[in-house]
Amino acid sequence: MAYVATRGGERAIDQSERLYRAGLGQIDAARVDEIRRALPMLIDRVMGEASLYEPDLAALALAQAGGDLYEAVLLLRAWRTTQPRLAIAEAVLQDQLFTHRRISAAFKDIPGGQILGPSLDYAHRLLATDVLRGVPFIPTAVDPASVAAPAHQPSLAAWQKAQGLVADPARTDVAPDDIPDLTREPLLFPAERAHRLQSLARADTGGMLALGYSAMRGYGNAHPTVNELRLAEAEVRVRHPRGTVFSAGRVKVSQAEVTSKGKSGLLELGFCATLGWNEVKVISGATLDLNAPGAAKGSPVEEEFFLYHTEPVEASGFCIHFKLPHYVTFQSSLDALRGAKAATPAAPVKVTA
């Protein structure tokens, strides 16, 4: 009967998905490999937001999603959450990082030196249009420095602490199993320090920039100065069940520390770190962290506000959910609207003189 005609749901969604995937074509190991090698910054961004460090899987997710970042992050998060948590790595300390780039805007020079490392900061952003005419762009070789930069660098904040310029809260050592894990526990407010930093680490880069930028423009309380920005590799040191501590490999990490003069007469610090190299994200995140203490409820620099609204999987999912049918709720509102209209006597018609 008539109802049978409406039973198209399952076939329709199947065909719709086929149509999308047909547009992407065959995905093979070569494509995934090319994405991984050609787009390291994008891979880093996706790995950071997914909080999963696996460049091959990140490249695969990007291939499957056709480059849709939110889809790629969701693919990786959904895969990640089902994986067992085998071990908890040792804490990574600043001066143990294998540092590629380390700069400070707060001082002309800093103990350990300013290390520019790889950067486009001072490049002229000109499109190499010759490439499209068949002339490949071949990067000019790097001249090695006469003295190699030291692989390990002290943290600038350690020097500031020694100078009595910043507050130096006592470090508490937490047993690895007691470190709060945002991926296994709900985020509650006021958030634990670990939860806030974990949430910032996996936040949406664009969302964080928007809110961080609003604080930088003046909607925050504190103007950031980049105390230290680092791109580095961190050793992942885990304990084997037999007790030996070994390195399971290295991951690329970025971190930013921003500072401003606080009311206490000391410098205040904001911090953000993430997997992969993503400077815009960590500077924005550190700015939000710096501005959060004492922020008014509902302001963009209040932690509840910025942590909820920069969660990429939740924000993008809710945004696209508005495509789902809402006719029952709409019907319910319509009923109230008509009921009110029927009950209201018609307004007298104004007669113009």
Add this chain to the structure above:
Amino acid sequence: MTLASLTKPWEAMSYGFLDASAKRELRRKMLKAIAVPGCQMPYASREVPMARGWGTGGLQVTLTLLKPSSVVKVIDQGADDSVNAASIRSFLSKVSGATETWDTTEATILQSRHRIPEERLRADQVLVLQVPNPEPLRPVEPNMSVARQMHADADYGRLWLILYEQIVRSGRVMQGAAYPSLVNGRHVMTPSPIPRWDVPKLHMAQHLTFLSAGREKRLYAVPPFTRVEPLVFSDVPYQVEDHAALTCHRSGVSGYFMNEIPQDDGSSAFEVSDSHLGIKTIRQAEGAAIRIGPTWYENGKMPQ
């Protein structure tokens, strides 16, 4: 001890997709939710292979409840064949081996977005409602930390105030779906955006209802035989949608919640929103041996 002894042979995914630690957390939170009816329990809310806002909260609860002998029904806006309902239902059966059904009376677990079926649910059935926004106080207090404190203090004055203001401005309560309701005389909950028509079905019901918001990481429950009372003033009675007299143009049933279908001539046709009730009515009229279960509403009225 070896690494191998700590693990198990590789499998593409756990039974019911979620791993054991996720299910354990959910079960604990679900039990807490039953113990404190209507009170929102925060949970980690793992990512699932579906976008947030598309039923991931309901999905996690359902995945935790499923077993191979389960019979599962999924509806969206009352319809089993709605695209997202079809997608969720096929995922549920694929990862659990549960049987799929469209028939409310056959299901052991019903996951739903925005509707409660018209046929009465029994004590051996569990209803899982997908919730976009679990916080009834959101319209008056968007900050979740503050809202949590207000629940703790049973501070619901501002909710009553907006209802009062609606009556003053519009002559009636203007709340559409998701009507705020007091559970067990203590916690105000949002019953998810079900129409006002469906809220009385939760009151002193035989079945257990879970309401779960994946994106917002909150779940709550209405246990069997629990009071669910819409917030109303004693002199302004609760009003369900004016659908009692409408007739479905396809199946001919009347006295149930309807979808309005605008017509070219400016009028409206109506079809029953609980789509499988419509199908069963049609098939019964054609002579098929179809059993329609007792419904909550009788002749368009909910018996008191």
